[in-house]
Amino acid sequence: MQSHFFAIYLDGKIMLGIAYYHYGIDPQLLYSKDDGFLYLGFGMNFLGIDLYKERVVINKKLQSVFYEIVHDSTRKYICIVCELDLYCYFLGKIKWSMGFRDIVTKYWLVNDKSICVLCDDGLDYAFSLESGKLVEVNE
Numbered sequence: 521m522q523s524h525f526f527a528i529y530l531d532g533k534i535m536l537g538i539a540y541y542h543y544g545i546d547p548q549l550l551y552s553k554d555d556g557f558l559y560l561g562f563g564m565n566f567l568g569i570d571l572y573k574e575r576v577v578i579n580k581k582l583q584s585v586f587y588e589i590v591h592d593s594t595r596k597y598i599c600i601v602c603e604l605d606l607y608c609y610f611l612g613k614i615k616w617s618m619g620f621r622d623i624v625t626k627y628w629l630v631n632d633k634s635i636c637v638l639c640d641d642g643l644d645y646a647f648s649l650e651s652g653k654l655v656e657v658n659e
Contacts, residue, residue: 528558530571540565543585552595557612559598561586566600568612577612587624592632597649599635601627606637608649616652618645630657 524542528535528549540547540563547562556572564585568578584604591598597615600607603624607617622641629635630646634655638644646657 548589550589559589561589561600590629
C-alpha cells in the first residue's frame, strides 16, 4: 500500500508523479546535467530518467530499503546504497552490484575510485567503482 506521494515538475508542468511506501527515509534525487539524467531513490525503488528523451530508462525494484545516492565528483559513477545492497551505475547503466549479509551502517567514497562499506556485524569492504572488485584502500 502506498503511503506517500510526490511529483516532479519541469518547466512548471508535472513530469512524473510517484506513489510509494515510506520506510522512514526521505526520497532523494540527483540531477546530472552532463548526461541529462535525473536519478531518484525512494522506498525500495530506484529510477533513472533521461530528460532529453523524456523517458524512464532505469526502473529498478531494490532488494532492500533505499538509503542514499552517492556519486563521484564527475557524477559518472552513481552508487545506490541500500539496507543490504549496493548498486553501481556508470553513465546510466548498471556496472555491478553487491549484497551483504548484515545491515549497512556506514559508507563513503575514497578519492573517486572506490566506495567503502561498513556493516553492522563489524565487517568492512572497499570496492573499486570501476570493477566492483575488493580493493585495498589507504585513506
